[in-house]
Amino acid sequence: MKYVFLLYDDEYAWDTMEDxxxxxxxxxxxxxxxxxxxxxVHISGEPLTHSREGKRVRAGGxxxxxxxxxxxxxxxxYLVEVKDxxxxxxxxxxxxxxxxxxxxxxxxxxxxx
Amino acid sequence: MSDARAIAEQTARAxxxxxxxWLSSRSRDVAAAEDALGDAFRxxxxxxxxxxxxxxxxxxxxTAARRKLIDGARxxxxxxxxxxxxxLAAEEAEAAMRADxxxxxxxxxxxxxxxxxxxxxxxxxPLMLQTVLGLDAARIASAFLVSPRAMSARLxxxxxxxxxxxxxxxxxxxxxxxxxLPTVLEAIYAAFGAGWxxxxxxxxxxxxxxGEALYLASLLTQLLPDEAECWGLFSLMLxxxxxxxxRRINGAYIPLSDHDxxxxxxxxxxxxxxxxxxxxxxxxxxxxxxxxxxxxxxxxARLNDRDISDEIxxxxxxxxxxxxxxxxxxxxxxxxxxxxxxxEGLHLLATLxxxxxxxxxxxxxxxxxxxxxxxxxxxxxxxxxxxxGLAQDExxxxxxxxxxxxxxxxxx
Numbered sequence: 001m002k003y004v005f006l007l008y009d010d011e012y013a014w015d016t017m018e019d020x021x022x023x024x025x026x027x028x029x030x031x032x033x034x035x036x037x038x039x040x041v042h043i044s045g046e047p048l049t050h051s052r053e054g055k056r057v058r059a060g061g062x063x064x065x066x067x068x069x070x071x072x073x074x075x076x077x078y079l080v081e082v083k084d085x086x087x088x089x090x091x092x093x094x095x096x097x098x099x100x101x102x103x104x105x106x107x108x109x110x111x112x113x
Numbered sequence: 114m115s116d117a118r119a120i121a122e123q124t125a126r127a128x129x130x131x132x133x134x135w136l137s138s139r140s141r142d143v144a145a146a147e148d149a150l151g152d153a154f155r156x157x158x159x160x161x162x163x164x165x166x167x168x169x170x171x172x173x174x175x176t177a178a179r180r181k182l183i184d185g186a187r188x189x190x191x192x193x194x195x196x197x198x199x200x201l202a203a204e205e206a207e208a209a210m211r212a213d214x215x216x217x218x219x220x221x222x223x224x225x226x227x228x229x230x231x232x233x234x235x236x237x238x239p240l241m242l243q244t245v246l247g248l249d250a251a252r253i254a255s256a257f258l259v260s261p262r263a264m265s266a267r268l269x270x271x272x273x274x275x276x277x278x279x280x281x282x283x284x285x286x287x288x289x290x291x292x293x294l295p296t297v298l299e300a301i302y303a304a305f306g307a308g309w310x311x312x313x314x315x316x317x318x319x320x321x322x323x324g325e326a327l328y329l330a331s332l333l334t335q336l337l338p339d340e341a342e343c344w345g346l347f348s349l350m351l352x353x354x355x356x357x358x359x360r361r362i363n364g365a366y367i368p369l370s371d372h373d374x375x376x377x378x379x380x381x382x383x384x385x386x387x388x389x390x391x392x393x394x395x396x397x398x399x400x401x402x403x404x405x406x407x408x409x410x411x412x413x414a415r416l417n418d419r420d421i422s423d424e425i426x427x428x429x430x431x432x433x434x435x436x437x438x439x440x441x442x443x444x445x446x447x448x449x450x451x452x453x454x455x456x457e458g459l460h461l462l463a464t465l466x467x468x469x470x471x472x473x474x475x476x477x478x479x480x481x482x483x484x485x486x487x488x489x490x491x492x493x494x495x496x497x498x499x500x501x502g503l504a505q506d507e508x509x510x511x512x513x514x515x516x517x518x519x520x521x522x523x524x525x
Contacts, residue, residue, distance in 0.1 A: 028501060028510055035502025039471055089258050099507040 002043070002081050002108035003088040008072040009101025011050050028096040036080060041091060045078035072101050079108075117161035124170040125154060129247035132174055134219040138282035140182055143226075143244060144272040149185065153177035171216050220245055221336040222282045224329075228296035229280050236271045237300040238307070243268055245332075246325050256307040256322050294337075298346050298401060301329045305350050323354055334388070344392035345402030351385035352408035354378070366508035374415050382412055400436035403428055407444075422452035439469055439476070447479045455486045474503040478513060490520045 014022070029047075036042035048054075051073050054065035067073070078095070082088050085107070092103040129150070137146035153174045167173040226232075227241040239257060242248045254264035274280070285293050308322025330347040337343050359376035360367060367373075389409055392402045407428045414421040429445035442465055449458035462470075462480055470476040481496035497517040504510040 024511070024514060027514055031498045031501035031514075033502070034498055035472075038499065085263065086259060089260070093258055093505045094503055096507075096510070098505075099510075 001084060001088070002079065002110070003085075004106050004108060005045075005078040005080065005088075005092050005095060006074055006104040006106065007076040007078075007095065007097040007101065008104065009075050009097055010071060011066075011073045011075055013100075014050070025096060032094060032096055033078075035094070036078065036091065041080045041082050041087075043079040043081055045076070047076040048074060075101070117166045118158060120166040120170060121154065121157045121161055124157075124174065125247060128171050128174070128216070130220045130223065130245040131216055131218055132171065132178065133244055133247070134221075134223040135175070135217060136178055136182065137244075138219050138222050141279065141282065142272075142276050144269065144276070145182060145185055146178070147244070147272075149178040149181035150174070152181050218336070219282075220332065221284050224297050224333065224336075225284060225293060226275060226280060226282055228293070228300045229275075230293070230296065231278055231280055232271055232274065233267075234296075236267050237296065238303040239264060239268060240271050241300050241329065242304055242322075242325060245329065248325065290340075294340060294342065297333065298342055301326055301333065302346060302350070302401075304329065305353075323350075323357075326350065327354060334391075339395060341392040341395035341397040342399040342401050344388045344395070345399055345405045348385045348388035348392065348405035349401055349408055351381050351388060352405060352412060355381035355385060355412075361508055364508055366506075366512040368512075369411060369415075372415065377412075385409065385412075398435070400432060400441075403432045403435070407432070422448070426452050426454070439465065439473060443470075443473070443475050443479050446483065450479070450483045450486055455483045458483045459487070472503060474500055474505075474509075477503060478509075481513070481516070485516070485520065490522055493517075494520055494522055 033042065033045060036045070050066065052064075052066040054067065056063040056065070056067065076097070080088065080091060082091065085105075088105050088107075092098060092105045095103050097103050133143075133146055133150055136150060137143045140146050156177050157170070157174060161167070223244055224241060227244060228237045232240065239250075239253045242253050243250065250265040250268055251261040253268075254261040257264070259267075284290075305323055305326035308324070308326060327347075327350055330343070330350050333343045334347050355378040356369070356372060356376075358378070359372040359374070362373075385405070386409060389402065389405050392405070407425055410421045410424050410428065413419060425448045426445075429441065429448045432441045433445050442461060446458035446461045449455065449461065459480070462476065462483070465476070477496050477500035481493050481500055484490075484493035484496055494517055497513055497520075501510055501513045501517070504513065
């Protein structure tokens with residue numbers, strides 16, 4: 001079963017964060033990504049830049065970021081392949097983001113191609 | 114007003130499991146008994162504030178629940194639920210209560226039903242927490258990191274299985290007891306572990322599951338006072354719980370060797386020691402007693418400033434012999450490292466099946482520590498990384514990251 005982990009946290013916290021703290025979080029993410037890979041569940045994953053660099057496109061036109069949708073914003077994702085939802089939740093709980101933001105776990109809709 | 118509510122809530126804590134055990138062992142339908150009891154508690158909360166709490170809250174609840182159960186049975190016309198038998202049994206229990214006798218305690222049957230071999234091992238602990246303690250599915254689900262909806266569905270399935278497979282509500286005796294007790298102990302210990310995991314993440318266990326598990330373990334020692342392993346499990350849990358306030362300070366993980374022992378609950382340690390002494394008196398060995406002895410030795414070492422590293426190695430060797438779990442092997446390797454025998458610890462770790470330790474965080478943390486001790490720094494770094502990546506708990510993650518930094522290897 002494929003799942004995507006959508007990582008939400010307060011992206012403004014990153015702006016004012018001390019370097020040591022930022023390095024600590026990067027280190028935690030590297031170790032986590034590495035553990036996902038070594039266990040063979042990692043398909044892909046990337047961090048996203050601040051939503052102020054994002055654009056939203058609708059039929060009506062284009063909107064510049066940032067997007068004030070709430071306290072926590074989408075800041076990255078992982079795509080994983082695991083046995084079942086229980087295993088997906090276990091891995092999501094290990095994600096550093098779960099300690100300071102939240103991780104949304106969504107099954108990939110298998111449309112058969 | 115709030116007095117009646119307080120009495121209803123207090124009765125719920127003390128009597129929920131008793132009433133449910135009693136009703137479900139007669140109706141043989143746990144789900145129906147839960148529904149009926151839930152309705153009875155709701156009715157109590159509505160009625161008692163106006164009428165005042167009854168003299169025997171349990172009798173009141175039982176009568177209300179029984180009425181619901183019989184109504185339900187009539188409507189469904191089920192054959193499993195024998196209405197006359199239920200009515201007679203209820204009258205008998207109500208008479209017993211009027212005679213000022215304690216309400217019959219059949220929770221032991223409930224504990225054994227929940228941990229029955231026919232019930233999926235993963236759902237035994239949640240089932241126990243729900244039926245014996247009345248915890249709701251959402252709270253149990255969070256503690257076990259399962260979605261609340263999935264947890265509810267699994268609990269419903271387990272209860273249906275008890276009913277359909279007609280798993281008997283009885284307390285095993287003789288050799289059956291010895292064979293089936295371990296699953297009950299394991300399920301109670303798993304409840305403690307689930308609370309523990311969460312406590313690791315936060316300052317305190319938000320689900321209060323360790324407290325609930327301690328209650329179950331204590332209950333089991335009352336229900337089966339002649340079983341040494343019940344006392345062993347209770348002692349193990351008391352020792353672990355006693356160190357709770359020393360284990361995390363301001364969100365930082367503190368290893369046992371650095372605990373500020375003034376933060377230990379000495380009273381609880383004394384209770385743990387008494388429980389272990391009670392277990393020894395019964396003269397039946399078992400894994401929980403050995404684990405309790407290990408924790409007891411750790412406590413004595415810190416409190417009396419005594420070197421117990423060889424004693425711990427020996428206890429772990431015994432543990433691995435009778436209960437060869439991955440956790441016991443990893444603990445054994447850690448004990449060897451603490452006794453200045455890291456090579457032997459590493460050798461022991463190497464004998465474990467790689468597939469079983471792949472995602473086992475404690476394995477990687479102990480391995481990293483041993484490699485660090487042996488001066489094999491690049492390997493230690495990679496093992497620390499694996500342990501950090503598998504950590505669910507920020508305090509443990511930070512602790513391991515600091516240990517990794519302390520290796521002073523050039524950044525890669």
